[in-house]
Amino acid sequence: MAFEALDELLDEALHLPIAGRVYRVPAPSAEVGLRVQAIVHAAAVAADGGRADEQILADAAERDLYADVLGSAHGEMVADGVPWPALKHSALTAMVWISQDKAAAEKFWNTAGDPSRVAPNRAARRSNPSAAASTTRSRGSTSGTSTRPAPPRAKGKQRRH
Template sequence: MGFKDVQQYLAPHLELPLAGKTYLVPPPSKDDGLLLAAFIALGVNAQNGRKSTDEDLALIKKREGADLAEVAFTPAVYQQMVEDGVPGAHIDQAAIYAMYYWTMGEQSADYVFANLYTEAAEGTLPKGLRTLKTGRNTALANQTRTASTRGTASRREPQDRKRPSTKKAASRGDKH
């Protein structure tokens, strides 16, 4: 009996339109995927006042100084963006989207990205999130700046629950 073709179940390339060009971003390597997941976990833990696991911190420490965009896009795609003159802030923002895309799936990436940048534009970012000098909005602003990874594991589909934006919840008197 032969092996079953599982290609249809694997994560497709991310088609990322940016600055008038569509970049085809392959899924990250296993190590890069794990780093992306560790960064997500670090941010979630920091936002919720929890300590990150030793495993996540070790992954991040091992790759200290790695650029999130190079990890989320691959060095070749990142370099092409730079050569094409894509503004650094746009690369950084797209890298955050790609990090969530590879670790949590497209719907989660869309949700996080839309809410993060909508709330930033409205001035309603949750306490603890701030903008770094590079323009990145992150809960990791006071943490070591490195890349995050996961990516080669199967993507999880997000739950259908939607959290109201901070601004809307505050106007209704909801606590978050």
């Protein structure tokens, strides 16, 4: 068995639809990918109350991170006059893709970055009549095992204390 060409195995781009146009975000360079990983890790440490590496976060502030993670799509979005919230959401989606994977990026994109939109809250589920529990009883176990029946109770004799 031989190794196949990696560029044919990996889908190395995101395709983000904005205002009727699809922008292709190419895979980042190894340098950008490693920097994003470090930034995401430092942010997670800080969010957990730990001490984040200030040098990493300062480097992120100094460089144009959004342009780096969006690659050529950044210039296209700016030239097309894409609104700031859309450009920012695109860049954050690309960061999720870089630090996690395409499935996580798609979920982030489709929920506009709001994790509460992934699954409706309990009140919303209960108020939805189509989501109500079914009244059909579920089938019993089909594993072929059963519990032993309880021994019959003796009639007539009862113990007195």
